[in-house]
Amino acid sequence: MGYRLVVSRGRLHAVSALASSVQELVNDVERLRVAAAGALDRSLVTSLVNDLARRHGLEPVGDISKRKNFTPPLSGYMTEVQNKTTWASVFELFPRGGGKVTLSLEPDEYGVAAENCPNCGKRVIGQKPAVAHNIIPQQTWKRIVSAAISECLQNIESGNLTKKHVRSFSSLSGHASGVRFSAPDSGEPLGGKFAPEKAENKPIVDKLLAAGLINSAYAAQDNAGKQCLDCERKQSNATLIQRFALIKEKKLQSQIESGAIDPATFVGAQFQGLADRFKAADRKASVTTTGAVEELLGRVTIAQIGRFLLGIEKCIEEEYTRNPNSPLNNLLLDHWEEFVWSFRSVAMTQCNANYSGSLGIKGLVL
Ligand SMILES: [Zn+2]
Known part of the structure; x- marks a missing residue:
């Protein structure tokens, strides 16, 4: 809310x-x-x-x-x-x-008082709850989490990010950046004992990839913008930025003409007029922006990624009390800034990537 x-x-x-x-x-x-x-x-x-x-x-x-x-x-x-x-x-x-x-x-209108789907106006209260994946769908979150962990391991191992972009600090796990995690040519997976596949690291990785976490407050923003299942299904596995691009590049013309896709609810009716709302709010706060829709969709997306990171941070802190000997969990706590950096960059790349898939529509290949 x-x-x-x-x-x-x-x-x-x-x-x-x-x-x-x-x-x-x-x-x-x-x-x-x-x-x-x-x-x-x-x-x-x-x-x-x-x-x-x-x-x-x-x-x-x-x-x-x-x-x-x-x-x-x-x-x-x-x-x-x-x-x-x-x-x-x-x-x-x-x-x-x-x-x-x-x-x-x-x-606000998306808060506790909201009873209708922000997309299509249909009543959502009292129905099977549909979580809001209207910015980043569940499958994309899963890919982002996995890719961000390996990107982060590479960044820590190479030490590049620490020197250039994030402050370094003493290591809880005893492994400062620039230390090789696995012996060269040893055939060990990336990250050695920090590898996500290792048994002692599995609990935290499973937890981060569990639908329960992704469907919880972090992805659905405390139920803000809770959509109906129909809207959720129609938007399928495309991110907000991808859906906007598909409509703008006229890649779904025949589906729109046949009525299979309604451009407004496909992108998200709550994002219609976003540029005007942003510009009005920015103007009142004396902030200058270009107001380009793509920039604003990027801002909405990065805000969502930030909220999700808060959820992950809470999650790894909880995991530390339960499982203090997971090398990967300790490393994430210890190198949190590198993880945030890796996660944000991986997430923005995935959200901006050209969409490929079928959007769950039979016979459609994009
Ligand atoms: Zn709806």
Whole structure:
């Protein structure tokens, strides 16, 4: 789900310095929300609001109805009342000089309140849940994870990336970059004891490739943009960038004419008008962009890849407590920056590659 921030204009004039900061924050949050493709994290917005309050000398005091003998701090304060049913929060900012600014944090149209498929408008609530693979499909995630692990092993072994692009740090596993993992011509798989095929490394590799993880919050962005199964099926195993290119290059003309493919839901109706939304949000936050659709699809894709990496990081940390002797898991923890670098580059290459396949349509070969 994603969140948006809304300011109530009631008594803004009373406290203009605070009011303009609040308006700037609302614009920034809107820009982040668009960039996050409807998956802006609630806790991030809350911490931004808290930071703003502190910058203006207002103490965040939470829900005062739950506090006995509340005495308002002289410096001014900010209350927060959460509504557990609607997932909304109301912040009231009371500056020292008087007046009040009210802000509400509420789920956006893709958030908990969303009941319809963002693509075709069909009702999705109460039906078999369809995870959102509208940016990167499940099969592509699996290929990315496998390819990123071997790319990362090569990068660590060669030491090139460490010297050039990422800071090096002492190694938990005792293997700094530039150390050969396997003896030359030994016939050992790439990575020696770090190889994904080794029994002690299998648990983490299996976990990263499990549909459960890929289907979970990381790929589906906490259910943001949860599509119906029909849309999921029609978009098949093509990434957002590939689907856009197939339509633009007119490679699906006969399928479109026969009605087998609807260009809008194939690319993703929620991405229609993306350029306008990005440009409006960027303009409000005084950021200049080209606004080219391809660039924006790239931004949406890289944001999704970043969210997935957060999931992987959590996963390997959990695995460390369960299985502290997996050489590969330790290496990934230890060389996390090289893994992030490898993962992002492999993922963007795969998402941008020319599509080949059949999109699950009989007789179609691309
Ligand atoms: Zn749908």
